Amino acid sequence: MSESSITLNTCILILKEHHLLKSSAVQDAVPTKMDYISYDSRDIKTNTLFFCKGAGFRPTYLSMAKENGAICYVAEQPYPEGKGMHALIVRDVSKAMALLSAAFFRFPQDDLYVVAFTGTKGKTTSAYFLKGMLDEINGGRTALISSVDDVVGPKPEDRFKSSLTTPESLDLFRDMRTAVDNGMTHLVMEVSSQAYKKNRVFGLTYDLGFFLNITPDHIGPNEHPNFADYLHCKLQLMVNSRKCIINAMSDHFDEIYAAATTTTNPDSIYLFSSNDFENPNLKQPIDFRFQSVETDMVETKFKLFCASEKAKKLPIAGAYTLQMIGDFNEMNGTAAIIGAGLAGENHDQCAKGIRHVTIPGRMEALPSDGHGTVIVDYAHNKASMMALMSFMKKEFNNPKIIVVVGAPGDKGVSRRPGFSESLTAYADKAFLTTDDPGFEDPQDIAEEIDAGIDHTKVDVTIELDREKAIHDAIAMANKDDIVLICGKGADPFQKIRGVDTPYPTDIKVAERVINELEKDADKEN
Numbered sequence: 001m002s003e004s005s006i007t008l009n010t011c012i013l014i015l016k017e018h019h020l021l022k023s024s025a026v027q028d029a030v031p032t033k034m035d036y037i038s039y040d041s042r043d044i045k046t047n048t049l050f051f052c053k054g055a056g057f058r059p060t061y062l063s064m065a066k067e068n069g070a071i072c073y074v075a076e077q078p079y080p081e082g083k084g085m086h087a088l089i090v091r092d093v094s095k096a097m098a099l100l101s102a103a104f105f106r107f108p109q110d111d112l113y114v115v116a117f118t119g120t121k122g123k124t125t126s127a128y129f130l131k132g133m134l135d136e137i138n139g140g141r142t143a144l145i146s147s148v149d150d151v152v153g154p155k156p157e158d159r160f161k162s163s164l165t166t167p168e169s170l171d172l173f174r175d176m177r178t179a180v181d182n183g184m185t186h187l188v189m190e191v192s193s194q195a196y197k198k199n200r201v202f203g204l205t206y207d208l209g210f211f212l213n214i215t216p217d218h219i220g221p222n223e224h225p226n227f228a229d230y231l232h233c234k235l236q237l238m239v240n241s242r243k244c245i246i247n248a249m250s251d252h253f254d255e256i257y258a259a260a261t262t263t264t265n266p267d268s269i270y271l272f273s274s275n276d277f278e279n280p281n282l283k284q285p286i287d288f289r290f291q292s293v294e295t296d297m298v299e300t301k302f303k304l305f306c307a308s309e310k311a312k313k314l315p316i317a318g319a320y321t322l323q324m325i326g327d328f329n330e331m332n333g334t335a336a337i338i339g340a341g342l343a344g345e346n347h348d349q350c351a352k353g354i355r356h357v358t359i360p361g362r363m364e365a366l367p368s369d370g371h372g373t374v375i376v377d378y379a380h381n382k383a384s385m386m387a388l389m390s391f392m393k394k395e396f397n398n399p400k401i402i403v404v405v406g407a408p409g410d411k412g413v414s415r416r417p418g419f420s421e422s423l424t425a426y427a428d429k430a431f432l433t434t435d436d437p438g439f440e441d442p443q444d445i446a447e448e449i450d451a452g453i454d455h456t457k458v459d460v461t462i463e464l465d466r467e468k469a470i471h472d473a474i475a476m477a478n479k480d481d482i483v484l485i486c487g488k489g490a491d492p493f494q495k496i497r498g499v500d501t502p503y504p505t506d507i508k509v510a511e512r513v514i515n516e517l518e519k520d521a522d523k524e525n
């Protein structure tokens with residue numbers, strides 16, 4: 001990455017401009033040019049600008065940072081441990097960190113076409129679809145910030161596993177700078193509601209912002225206090241986007257549209273929906289509509305129509321094929337195609353780019369000899385479980401549905417009744433198992449889900465050994481059955497008591513089980 005730095009004076013000016021600076025203490029004997037920036041005392045270099053932030057911050061981290069070379073700290077209160085350093089005392093350290101990080105890394109967003117997706121479901125999928133299409137026109141120079149992988153350059157070593165859906169502001173602007181230095185021209189990113197709550201994207205404006213959908217989720221002690229707060233955070237994406245693209249079928253559409261119009265002219269707001277969607281109360285015309293054509297276990301075909309004059313200016317109408325199955329992926333695909341169209345692509349480029357996109361742990365289908373079709377998917381809340389199972393029931397002639405699922409511990413407790421409800425609605429057999437139990441007892445979590453299931457409709461087995469649950473589910477399936485292994489996607493670990501305990505991944509376990517069962521069957525024949 002090219003050299004970056006920032007002066008104390010620039011920091012003060014930026015903080016004053018945004019009314020964030022409460023007070024400052026400047027040390028005459030200390031250099032005023034900062035060559036490194038960090039919020040972690042374990043990652044400090046000579047002349048570092050250090051941020052004291054977060055619920056878990058301890059003043060000893062500041063002492064450690066000073067010893068290791070930090071010369072200036074930014075905090076919401078003065079600390080004696082920072083004596084001898086420049087001190088910038090601010091009203092909100094997370095906002096200060098976002099603004100100063102953008103400046104430190106020389107506003108990399110100005111050199112990228114930035115597209116952001118928010119929504120309760122479909123962010124990762126849409127982001128991958130759009131990257132696939134943009135890569136067609138820019139020669140693989142689309143950076144990606146997602147909850148699966150982050151990509152900051154065209155080489156394989158520029159791709160790494162992400163730890164948050166939307167990174168801390170400092171990490172985000174650093175990754176953007178690396179991407180620009182590596183020649184990337186576009187950035188596709190997922191923006192979580194937490195990103196707005198924690199000011200990780202404060203001050204960032206997107207060329208395109210997508211609102212996919214919203215249903216209750218992420219409400220709990222470490223996330224949002226209530227749905228209103230969750231919605232409010234997600235709406236910020238519309239306020240901060242130059243062009244807004246909205247799923248007209250989403251709950252809370254009026255609030256989403258209103259948020260978009262606060263900063264965007266209706267000419268630059270695009271709506272999309274399925275072909276059969278009608279809402280007599282909708283005042284705005286739908287610009288794009290999609291229609292299912294055909295889906296099987298290998299691919300999904302749909303058509304996209306440009307319905308309004310504004311939409312007809314984009315040459316993207318026509319037939320599309322996805323390798324990702326599931327009718328909900330037609331919606332995700334439509335959103336991404338509109339994004340590619342607004343970035344200058346035509347139908348053929350879009351169709352070619354989206355055709356082969358797959359995403360680790362999302363709708364990965366494994367055929368088996370005699371044990372039905374096994375699907376590994378990331379569905380892990382009521383909306384996605386409903387979408388997944390209703391699709392299977394509808395498209396595959398009401399098959400028997402066997403589900404392996406668990407709920408994580410320590411977070412998303414409100415999701416558990418959603419699992420009970422969706423399993424009751426569509427599953428025939430459920431194996432309740434372990435999924436990142438954290439500091440909770442997985443048996444208690446499974447029993448909580450089980451207590452809400454109607455046992456006259458669903459037969460339930462609690463099997464906490466996830467590998468055995470997957471084995472038993474596949475072993476009992478007959479050839480026309482569907483086995484859904486939900487919630488962990490491509491995660492290679494189980495989060496247990498604060499430790500990421502290695503786990504082979506659901507796909508690897510399922511492949512091994514299918515092989516073993518097929519070998520056993522061969523022996524018997």
Ligand SMILES: CC(=O)N[C@H]1[C@@H](OP(=O)(O)OP(=O)(O)OC[C@H]2O[C@@H](n3ccc(=O)[nH]c3=O)[C@H](O)[C@@H]2O)O[C@H](CO)[C@@H](O)[C@@H]1O[C@H](C)C(=O)N[C@@H](C)C(=O)N[C@H](CCC(=O)O)C(=O)O
Pocket residue numbers: 039040041042053054055056057058061163164165166167168192193194195198218222223
């Ligand atoms: C609630 C929340 O946003 N927490 C995030 C936040 O934590 P924090 O600011 O409170 O920091 P902390 O971990 O308490 O540590 C305090 C500070 O001390 C520093 N430190 C710590 C140890 C040390 O020796 N020295 C030191 O300086 C740390 O670097 C940190 O700056 O900053 C940390 C990075 O600095 C994040 O890892 C952490 O995410 C937590 C773990 C998390 O999982 N958040 C979830 C809820 C989240 O954000 N999820 C959304 C997805 C939701 C969706 O799907 O919609 C996401 O965008 O990923």
Ligand SMILES: Nc1ncnc2c1ncn2[C@@H]1O[C@H](COP(=O)(O)OP(=O)(O)OP(=O)(O)O)[C@@H](O)[C@H]1O
Pocket residue numbers: 119120121122123124125126147165190212213328329331332361362363377378379380383384385387388
């Ligand atoms: N548009 C959609 N509507 C409902 N369910 C969906 C939709 N798109 C995907 N899903 C389901 O949700 C799962 C997660 O999809 P994806 O990773 O794209 O969403 P996400 O918004 O990134 O989710 P998360 O915030 O949980 O990481 C998929 O595996 C699928 O089961």
